[in-house]
Amino acid sequence: MDLKENERIDYIFDQKMPIIQSEEVFSFSLDAVILAYYTRISSRAKVVVDLCAGNGAVATFLTRKTKAKIYEIEIQEQLAEMAQRTAILNQAEDQINILNIDLKDSLKYLKHDSVDVICCNPPYFKVTPSSQQNPNQTLAIARHEIKTNLDEIVHVSMQLLKSGGRAFFIHRPERLTDILAVFDQYNLGINRLKFIHSFKDANSKMVFIEAIKGKSSEGIKVEPPLYIFEKEDVYTNEMSQIIHG
Numbered sequence: 001m002d003l004k005e006n007e008r009i010d011y012i013f014d015q016k017m018p019i020i021q022s023e024e025v026f027s028f029s030l031d032a033v034i035l036a037y038y039t040r041i042s043s044r045a046k047v048v049v050d051l052c053a054g055n056g057a058v059a060t061f062l063t064r065k066t067k068a069k070i071y072e073i074e075i076q077e078q079l080a081e082m083a084q085r086t087a088i089l090n091q092a093e094d095q096i097n098i099l100n101i102d103l104k105d106s107l108k109y110l111k112h113d114s115v116d117v118i119c120c121n122p123p124y125f126k127v128t129p130s131s132q133q134n135p136n137q138t139l140a141i142a143r144h145e146i147k148t149n150l151d152e153i154v155h156v157s158m159q160l161l162k163s164g165g166r167a168f169f170i171h172r173p174e175r176l177t178d179i180l181a182v183f184d185q186y187n188l189g190i191n192r193l194k195f196i197h198s199f200k201d202a203n204s205k206m207v208f209i210e211a212i213k214g215k216s217s218e219g220i221k222v223e224p225p226l227y228i229f230e231k232e233d234v235y236t237n238e239m240s241q242i243i244h245g
Helices: 030-038 057-062 077-089 103-108 137-143 150-160 173-185 237-243
Strands: 008-012 017-021 047-051 069-073 096-099 115-120 161-171 188-197 204-213 229-231
Touching: 017 057, 017 077, 030 057, 030 161, 030 204, 030 237, 047 057, 047 103, 047 150, 057 069, 057 077, 077 096, 077 137, 103 150, 115 150, 150 161, 150 173, 150 188, 161 173, 161 188, 173 188, 173 204
Parallel strands: 047 069, 047 115, 069 096, 115 161
Antiparallel strands: 008 017, 161 204, 188 204
16 A cells, blocks of 8 residues: 555554554554553444544454444544555455544434444543643644543443443543543443553553443442553563554
8 A cells, every 4th residue: 555755554463453654643552552452342242433543543453353343433634544544454444434523423423322332542631721732733633632522522422332332441540530520420330440550660651441331330440550561661471462462
């Protein structure tokens, strides 16, 4: 496949899965890999939705664990187009459908209460007067709540999911108070948390979240943490297993 200027192809899972990347607009990172790895999809699932899909990395990874129809929802046209070419590159264009839309318009394309699984690697940072946003607008939108926010994403997830459907998010621990409140507001009961650390002696840098529509958040299971590095530039055994599939 011909690449555009400043694009490249990166591989993951032992060089078996190519993803079209560009540092000028977006490159997936370990948070996308971790999200896809810990997302659980039942063999009975028919529809999976990846919100804030970026260049399609998470959805592409999920094709390894499900035959369900996967919809990627991405507001930025350039990223959605990259995701489309990545799907073709992985011969997954019949399974993956990219919707280049604002996620609040999702119900115009997908039925209410029709989705089995939602996953999302959302913009992490609130927009405040003191926010230091990337001057590259594409990267700023991917990282800051410019085009959407946590409340809107969780609200849309609640509308799309079937009763008992599952939502999987990865986010920042410093937003956990907001996360718990918003998920509870929209009747998505958090049942699993996993904190992710760069090193064993480092503070958590990410948190993985699983929630179920219609389930109480009482009795949240906090799983053992994931440590990414054993030492500088050396992955832990668990992280190495995640990266190599």
